[in-house]
Amino acid sequence: MIELLATVISSAFFVTVIRTTTPLLLATLGGLIADLSGALNVALEGQMLVGCLTAVIVSVYAPWYVAVLAGLGSGAVLGLVMAFFALRLKADIILVGFAINIMAAGGTVFALAMATGGDKGTSINLVSKAIPPVDLSFLGVIPGIGPVLVSLLSGHSVLSWVAAFLVFAIWYFLYRMPWGLWLRGVGEYPAAPAAAGIPVNAVRAWSLVVSGGLAGLGGAQLAMFNYVGFARDMTAGRGFIALGAVLLGARHPVGALLAALLFGAFEGLAVVMPGLFADAPAELIRMIPFIVTILALVLFSYRAQRARQMRTLSKS
Amino acid sequence: MAPLLQAISIGKTYPGGVVANDGVNLSVSAGEVHAVVGENGAGKSTLMKILFGIERPDAGTLLLDGKPVSFTNPREAIEAGIGMVFQHFSLVPSFSVYENVVLGAEPRNGIGFDREKAIAEVRALSEKFRLHVDPLPAVGSLPVGQQQRVEILKALYRDARILILDEPTAVLAPQEVEELFVAVRALVAQGRTVIFIAHKLPEVLEISDRITVMRAGKTVGEVGSSEVTEQSLATMMVGRDVALRVDRAVTAGELACEIKALWVRSDAGQPLVQDLNLHVHAGEIVGLVGVEGNGQAALLDAISGAQPIAQGVAYLNGTSLGPLSTLERRAIGVANIPEDRIAQGLAGGASVAENLVATKLADRRYVRLGLLDLKAIKSNAIALIERYSVRVGGPAQAVSTLSGGNMQKIVVARELSEQPKLLLVSQPTRGVDLGATQFIWKSLTDARDAGAAVLLSSADLSELLALSDRLVVFYRGRLVAAFLNSAALTPETLGSYMLGLATQTEDEMKVALR
Ligand SMILES: Nc1ncnc2c1ncn2[C@@H]1O[C@H](COP(=O)(O)OP(=O)(O)OP(=O)(O)O)[C@@H](O)[C@H]1O
Ligand SMILES: [Mg+2]
Numbered sequence A: 001m002i003e004l005l006a007t008v009i010s011s012a013f014f015v016t017v018i019r020t021t022t023p024l025l026l027a028t029l030g031g032l033i034a035d036l037s038g039a040l041n042v043a044l045e046g047q048m049l050v051g052c053l054t055a056v057i058v059s060v061y062a063p064w065y066v067a068v069l070a071g072l073g074s075g076a077v078l079g080l081v082m083a084f085f086a087l088r089l090k091a092d093i094i095l096v097g098f099a100i101n102i103m104a105a106g107g108t109v110f111a112l113a114m115a116t117g118g119d120k121g122t123s124i125n126l127v128s129k130a131i132p133p134v135d136l137s138f139l140g141v142i143p144g145i146g147p148v149l150v151s152l153l154s155g156h157s158v159l160s161w162v163a164a165f166l167v168f169a170i171w172y173f174l175y176r177m178p179w180g181l182w183l184r185g186v187g188e189y190p191a192a193p194a195a196a197g198i199p200v201n202a203v204r205a206w207s208l209v210v211s212g213g214l215a216g217l218g219g220a221q222l223a224m225f226n227y228v229g230f231a232r233d234m235t236a237g238r239g240f241i242a243l244g245a246v247l248l249g250a251r252h253p254v255g256a257l258l259a260a261l262l263f264g265a266f267e268g269l270a271v272v273m274p275g276l277f278a279d280a281p282a283e284l285i286r287m288i289p290f291i292v293t294i295l296a297l298v299l300f301s302y303r304a305q306r307a308r309q310m311r312t313l314s315k316s
Numbered sequence B: 001m002a003p004l005l006q007a008i009s010i011g012k013t014y015p016g017g018v019v020a021n022d023g024v025n026l027s028v029s030a031g032e033v034h035a036v037v038g039e040n041g042a043g044k045s046t047l048m049k050i051l052f053g054i055e056r057p058d059a060g061t062l063l064l065d066g067k068p069v070s071f072t073n074p075r076e077a078i079e080a081g082i083g084m085v086f087q088h089f090s091l092v093p094s095f096s097v098y099e100n101v102v103l104g105a106e107p108r109n110g111i112g113f114d115r116e117k118a119i120a121e122v123r124a125l126s127e128k129f130r131l132h133v134d135p136l137p138a139v140g141s142l143p144v145g146q147q148q149r150v151e152i153l154k155a156l157y158r159d160a161r162i163l164i165l166d167e168p169t170a171v172l173a174p175q176e177v178e179e180l181f182v183a184v185r186a187l188v189a190q191g192r193t194v195i196f197i198a199h200k201l202p203e204v205l206e207i208s209d210r211i212t213v214m215r216a217g218k219t220v221g222e223v224g225s226s227e228v229t230e231q232s233l234a235t236m237m238v239g240r241d242v243a244l245r246v247d248r249a250v251t252a253g254e255l256a257c258e259i260k261a262l263w264v265r266s267d268a269g270q271p272l273v274q275d276l277n278l279h280v281h282a283g284e285i286v287g288l289v290g291v292e293g294n295g296q297a298a299l300l301d302a303i304s305g306a307q308p309i310a311q312g313v314a315y316l317n318g319t320s321l322g323p324l325s326t327l328e329r330r331a332i333g334v335a336n337i338p339e340d341r342i343a344q345g346l347a348g349g350a351s352v353a354e355n356l357v358a359t360k361l362a363d364r365r366y367v368r369l370g371l372l373d374l375k376a377i378k379s380n381a382i383a384l385i386e387r388y389s390v391r392v393g394g395p396a397q398a399v400s401t402l403s404g405g406n407m408q409k410i411v412v413a414r415e416l417s418e419q420p421k422l423l424l425v426s427q428p429t430r431g432v433d434l435g436a437t438q439f440i441w442k443s444l445t446d447a448r449d450a451g452a453a454v455l456l457s458s459a460d461l462s463e464l465l466a467l468s469d470r471l472v473v474f475y476r477g478r479l480v481a482a483f484l485n486s487a488a489l490t491p492e493t494l495g496s497y498m499l500g501l502a503t504q505t506e507d508e509m510k511v512a513l514r
Helices: A002-008 A011-036 A044-061 A064-088 A093-116 A137-141 A146-153 A158-176 A178-188 A191-195 A200-226 A238-248 A253-276 A282-307 B044-051 B074-079 B097-102 B115-128 B144-157 B174-189 B201-207 B230-238 B296-304 B326-331 B341-345 B352-357 B374-387 B404-416 B434-449 B461-467 B491-498 B506-512
Strands: B005-013 B019-028 B033-038 B059-064 B067-069 B082-085 B162-166 B193-197 B210-215 B218-224 B255-265 B271-281 B285-289 B311-316 B334-337 B422-426 B453-457 B470-475 B478-484
Touching (some): A002 A011, A011 A044, A011 A146, A011 A178, A011 A238, A011 A253, A044 A064, A044 A238, A137 A146, A158 A178, A200 A238, A238 A253, A238 A282, A253 A282, B019 B033, B019 B044, B033 B201, B033 B230, B044 B082, B044 B162, B097 B144, B144 B162, B144 B174, B201 B230, B210 B230, B230 B434, B255 B296, B271 B296, B271 B453, B285 B434, B285 B491, B296 B326, B296 B334, B296 B453, B326 B334, B341 B404, B352 B374, B352 B404, B404 B434, B422 B434, B461 B491, B470 B491, B478 B491
Parallel strands (some): B019 B218, B033 B193, B033 B210, B285 B453, B285 B470, B334 B422, B422 B453
Antiparallel strands (some): B005 B019, B059 B067, B210 B218, B255 B311
8 A cells, every 4th residue: 555655656657647648638628629519529539549540550651740640630530520420411419429439449450450461459560650758857957846847747748748738728719719709609509609690510510620639639649659559449448538527527628637637647546556466457457447437427417416406397 | 761671572481381471571761660560470580580591581582771682691681780689589698798799709809809898898888778787797697688688789789780679578577678668769869770579569559660560471561650559450460359358257266275374495595485375266366466586486386396395385275285296286286387488388399299298198098008199199289279279380390480479379278278276377478469368368267267276477467457356466575465456456556566665564465365
C-alpha cells in the first residue's frame, strides 16, 4: 500500500497520467462539442481508432506532423460522413455512430493487413514514427524549483500541450465567441436559432466534423506517443469513456478536463499497479477505469434525478 | 398610398392534403396596425409563416414596396425587414435576455462576442420602444409577458420594419395586454408596421387600424376598425351570428369537493397556497380569480396530482385525494383541462386518436389483455372529432400539426367524453376562436349540469364572470374575497381584490363560501 502511495505521488506517475489523459481529453473535447450542438457523437471510438491507424501508416512515409494531421483529418472525414447520413439523409444519429464504430473495428484490421502484407494484429513490421516529446530541460537553470519543473513538465507530447491549449480555446469559443453562442443555442433549442436565421444543420455538421477531428487527433496521440504503432482495437473503449467524461464534466470544457484527468489517473494506476501487485490478474486491474466510469455516471445521474424530482404519475 | 406589403392569391396545401390557404389576399400599409382574424385553423399562422419565409406558398405572389419578393428562409425575410413573434416562442431558455436578442446577429470585437455592446444595445432598444426588460437574467426564468418582449426586441434588433405578432395576447394577463398595446403604439409612432393576430375582438378593435378577416383558408374581406362592431365582425368571421351567453346553474347539488386547511409549496419551499378552505358542490362552477401566480394554478395542480399537497386535505365525495396518484384520482372522477395544452395536455408527436384515449389505458374498451384495440380507438376518435367538430385531416394526424384551437378541442373532448365528478379547468379558451369558445363554454356548462363540480381558473375576467356561479379571489396564495355571481359584479370590483387593494372580512366571505 505504502509503495502504491509513493508511486502515485511521484513525478513519474504524474507524467504517466498526462500521457494517458491526453488522448482521452482530446476525444472528450470532441464529444463535448458534438453534444453541445445537440448531435450526440457515439462514433468517437471508431473515429479515434481510424485516427490511430491513419497516423501510423502515414508516419511510415511522411514526417510525424503530417501523420498527426492525417489522423486528425481521417476523424474529421468520418465526422462529415456522420453529418451526411444523420443530417442530410435524416438517419438516426446513434445508429449511424454505431455503424461507424463497427466499420472502424473491422476496417482498420483489413487496412492493417493490406499495409503490413498480412499481419492482422499489429503494425510491428512497419517502421512508424513517434511524436517528439517537448524538451523543457532548460527550465532546470531556475534555482530551487528548476529540477522539479523539469521532471513535471519536460518530455510530454506536443499534443498534450495542444490539448491543454484546446481546453482554453474551446472554452473561449463556446462562451466568448458568437459561433459558440450559435452552437449552444442549436443544441439547446434549435427552433430559436432557426427563427433567427442561423443554419441549424450547418452548425451541427461543423460540430460533428470538429468532433471527429478531435477524436482522430486523440488517436494520433495514442498510436504515435502512448504506444508507437497500431494494434487492433487499441483504443479499447476510450471513445466511450470520453462520452461518459462529457457528462461527468457537466458539459463544460474545464469539467471535461477534470473528468479526463480522473479517468486518465485510473488508467495510469492500471499501468503501474501490475508491477506492484504481481499476484493480481492484469485483466482485473485494466477493468478499473471502466468500473470507475460506470460508478461515476451512476452517481452523476442519480444526483441529476434527485434534483429533477419525479412529479406526475408517481405517488408523492 | 401604395401598400407596403401585399400578398396576392396565396395558396398553400400542406403535405397530407390540408388546404391551409386558398387564394388569400392581404394588403398592409406602412405605419398601420393591421389585424388578421379568423377561426382556429382558418390559415392565419400559415399565411404569416409564408410572409416570414418559413413555408413556401404553392401559388400567389408577395409584393414588398411594390416589388415581387420570395423568401426561401427566415434569414431572407429578416434581411428584407420583416420580423415575427411566434404563437409559441422561440427562445433558448438558458440564455440571457440579451444573448437571445442578439443571437444570429451578434456585435463583435475582433473574433469575440462583444457582450458589453450587446447589453447596451438591448437596453437602448427597450428604452426606445418602451419594452422594459432586464437584459441579464436567463430567459427561462422570466414570466411569459417578459419573454414576449424579448421576442419583440429580437425582431426590432434586426431592424424589422414590419413586425408580425401571432396571437401575442393569448398568453398575457389583462394588464400585460395593456403594456403590450403601449409598446405597439410606440412602434407605430416610430414608423413601424405591425401585423397582429388575435381572437378576442375587443382587443382587435382597440389596437388595429384595419382588419382582414379569414375563414377556412380564404379571405372574406378587409374592413376599417372604425367601420365595424364586435357583432358584425364576429358574424363575418364565423359566417353566422354568435352569441356568447351561458345559463347559470339551476341549483347547486351535494357537496362534492371539500378542501380543508390546504397548503401547497413550490419546489423551493415557498408557500403558493396558504391555509385554503373551499367547498365545491356538484353542479356548480367556482371561478378562481387572481393575477397569474397568486395560487390558482398551484391549487389546481395540487388537486390534479401534478404537485404534492404540503399540508391539509382535499376530499372528493369523502375520499382523500392526497395519497392517490394522478391516475387513481382520474379513476375516481377527477378530470383536468390544464393550462398548457402542449406541455401538459397532449403528446404532440402522437396521433389525435392516441391522444384521445391517453388517459384511458386501463379501460377495457380500448385495451384488452394488455393490447390496444386499434379499431375501438379509431372509432372513438371519429366519434369525438365529429361531436366536438375538430378540424383535422383524420384520426391519424399528429396533434402537433393542429391549429391551437383544435388542439384545445382535443383536450376538452378527451376530458369530457366521460362525465367527470370534479372538473379542473385552466384557461380553457386561450388562443381559441369565437365559435370554439362558445362550444367549449357550452361543453363546460353541460358537464356542470350533468353534475360535475367545476373549478375554473382563467386570465380572462369576462370568461370567469360569464361562466362562474361563485367566484373566489386569490391574492398571494390566500382567499381575500368570495362572491355569488350576479350581474352587479364587475371586473373593476374583482380587480381591486386581485391587486390586494381590498380584502373582505371573514363574515363577508362566509356568505359566498357555503
Ligand atoms: N405542418 C402542418 N402540416 C399539416 N397541416 C398543418 C400544418 N400546419 C398547419 N396545418 C393545418 O393547416 C390549417 C391552418 O392552420 P393555421 O395554423 O394556419 O391556422 P390558424 O388560423 O393560425 O389557427 P389558430 O387560430 O388556431 O392558430 C389547419 O387545419 C392546420 O391543421
Ligand atoms: Mg395560429
